[in-house]
Amino acid sequence: xxxxxxxxxxxGGVGKTTVTAVxxxxxxxxxxxxxxxxxxxPGGGLEMALSIKPNKTLNDVRKELIEEVKEGKRDERDLxxxxxxxxxxxxxEVGNLAFLSIGRPEDEGCYCKVNVLLKDAIAGLAGRxxxxxxxxxxxxxxxxxxxxxxxxxxxxxxxxxTKGIRVGETIKQVADRMVKGEGAGLLxxxxxxxxxxxxxxxxxxxxVIGWIPEDDTIRRFDEEDKSFFDLxxxxxxxxxxxxxxxxxxx
Amino acid sequence: MxxxxxxxxxxxxxxxxxxxxxxxxxxxxxxxxAWPAESSLVLEEDTAIELGNPQTVSLSLLLWTGGHAVxxxxxxxxxxxxxxxxxxxxxFAQVLMxxxxxxxxxxxxxxxxxxxxxxxxxGFMVRTRPSKHSLWCRVAREALEQGFSLRYLGAAFVKRxxxxxxxxxxxxxxxxxxxxxxERLSGAAAEARRIIEAMxxxxxxxxxxxxxxxxxxxxxxxxxxxxxxxxxAGEKAV
Numbered sequence: 333x334x335x336x337x338x339x340x341x342x343x344g345g346v347g348k349t350t351v352t353a354v355x356x357x358x359x360x361x362x363x364x365x366x367x368x369x370x371x372x373x374p375g376g377g378l379e380m381a382l383s384i385k386p387n388k389t390l391n392d393v394r395k396e397l398i399e400e401v402k403e404g405k406r407d408e409r410d411l412x413x414x415x416x417x418x419x420x421x422x423x424x425e426v427g428n429l430a431f432l433s434i435g436r437p438e439d440e441g442c443y444c445k446v447n448v449l450l451k452d453a454i455a456g457l458a459g460r461x462x463x464x465x466x467x468x469x470x471x472x473x474x475x476x477x478x479x480x481x482x483x484x485x486x487x488x489x490x491x492x493x494t495k496g497i498r499v500g501e502t503i504k505q506v507a508d509r510m511v512k513g514e515g516a517g518l519l520x521x522x523x524x525x526x527x528x529x530x531x532x533x534x535x536x537x538x539x540v541i542g543w544i545p546e547d548d549t550i551r552r553f554d555e556e557d558k559s560f561f562d563l564x565x566x567x568x569x570x571x572x573x574x575x576x577x578x579x580x581x582x
Numbered sequence: 583m584x585x586x587x588x589x590x591x592x593x594x595x596x597x598x599x600x601x602x603x604x605x606x607x608x609x610x611x612x613x614x615x616a617w618p619a620e621s622s623l624v625l626e627e628d629t630a631i632e633l634g635n636p637q638t639v640s641l642s643l644l645l646w647t648g649g650h651a652v653x654x655x656x657x658x659x660x661x662x663x664x665x666x667x668x669x670x671x672x673x674f675a676q677v678l679m680x681x682x683x684x685x686x687x688x689x690x691x692x693x694x695x696x697x698x699x700x701x702x703x704x705g706f707m708v709r710t711r712p713s714k715h716s717l718w719c720r721v722a723r724e725a726l727e728q729g730f731s732l733r734y735l736g737a738a739f740v741k742r743x744x745x746x747x748x749x750x751x752x753x754x755x756x757x758x759x760x761x762x763x764x765e766r767l768s769g770a771a772a773e774a775r776r777i778i779e780a781m782x783x784x785x786x787x788x789x790x791x792x793x794x795x796x797x798x799x800x801x802x803x804x805x806x807x808x809x810x811x812x813x814x815a816g817e818k819a820v
Binding site for chain 1: 621623625626627636692695696699709710711712713716718782786
């Protein structure tokens with residue numbers, strides 16, 4: 333059933349959550365596509381952008397499983413089916429779209445069995461949806477953890493800053509080693525002058541798949557705490573949709 | 583004597599009372615056509631009805647016995663079927679009773695449990711929480727339109743559980759009538775859970791110090807557990 337797992341990665345503050353939220357908006361309109369959207373950023377910005385209140389986070393699920401391991405009354409098969417149940421409880425559904433928040437991890441000691449189960453379960457969960465979009469944590473750390481190994485396409489988001497582009501390049505290099513899929517592309521955000529895009533194209537080895545103009549509508553929705561599901565077809569949304577069409581997500 | 587004699591008696595008493603009240607419908611698994619087997623993801627918007635949603639009450643019970651209390655192929659339903667209720671959600675109890683020759687109780691438990699976990703039907707999503715003995719199911723609108731009913735689920739359990747080599751008969755009970763009716767089986771479910779936990783502790787920890795064991799009261803009340811203990815302690819001594 334699985335068609336694609338796409339991870340939205342990049343430096344902090346470049347607009348990954350905006351891009352993921354617009355992906356959710358687009359996928360929600362494709363009624364026949366079952367989509368899973370994962371907020372893997374512990375900051376939880378995506379749930380705010382989409383005005384979603386998750387029932388529980390993946391970290392809550394992890395804590396519950398750890399309790400069961402501590403009790404020692406469950407073998408691996410029981411834990412696996414418990415996890416299946418808890419993951420279903422953690423999904424917040426909006427039409428054809430299901431939302432899963434990773435939550436803020438806390439130091440709970442080493443529970444490798446639980447972590448392995450979680451990794452497998454998320455991959456399994458993603459496999460039951462047509463598409464999965466992950467709003468990744470800023471930087472490179474997450475690229476080689478949890479569900480990231482199963483990612484088919486790494487969408488690198490950057491603003492026009494050199495630092496943002498360099499972080500994108502580093503992520504691509506790590507992803508080449510750690511991620512199953514070979515697809516990766518750069519989406520440049522908050523472009524004020526199209527000539528900046530040409531300069532970036534000339535200075536990076538990344539494939540530039542599109543650019544998003546600076547857009548007051550996005551800024552206004554953000555400031556007014558409005559759900560991105562309700563965004564109109566403003567220039568930024570159209571640009572992001574074009575990029576997703578290009579990579580085959582929508 | 584078997585591990586779950588008391589729980590089986592309690593379930594049978596519940597069924598007898600429901601029968602006397604005229605609240606039981608019975609189906610035969612062997613005359614029920616097979617529903618397509620497939621693991622399904624049913625999202626809320628595609629759901630016709632939920633059974634045992636975490637906001638309500640649910641219960642899942644798997645009992646096995648060497649005795650004759652199990653009527654092979656019988657599926658009993660107390661309460662409305664999934665296509666009959668105007669509700670979007672119903673409380674749910676699922677009781678699976680298996681008859682057979684279970685020489686190694688631990689292996690039998692694992693084989694039967696895995697058979698339950700592996701029973702998946704198209705358009706029917708089931709989530710199990712073994713530690714809580716709870717169950718959360720969704721029936722897809724499309725499946726309901728195609729005629730899905732609990733009879734098909736019961737028949738699938740009968741078929742799959744009878745594939746376990748030591749099983750010779752399977753009976754199924756579903757309860758959807760009310761929270762109270764499901765709660766009436768919760769005592770049996772809690773006791774069955776403690777018996778299984780005590781048995782697993784014996785097999786997995788090979789610790790037989792009854793003085794410090796949290797399940798001492800369970801073993802004191804279930805002769806079959808004492809036999810398992812003696813058998814395992816004997817094996818350990820050798």
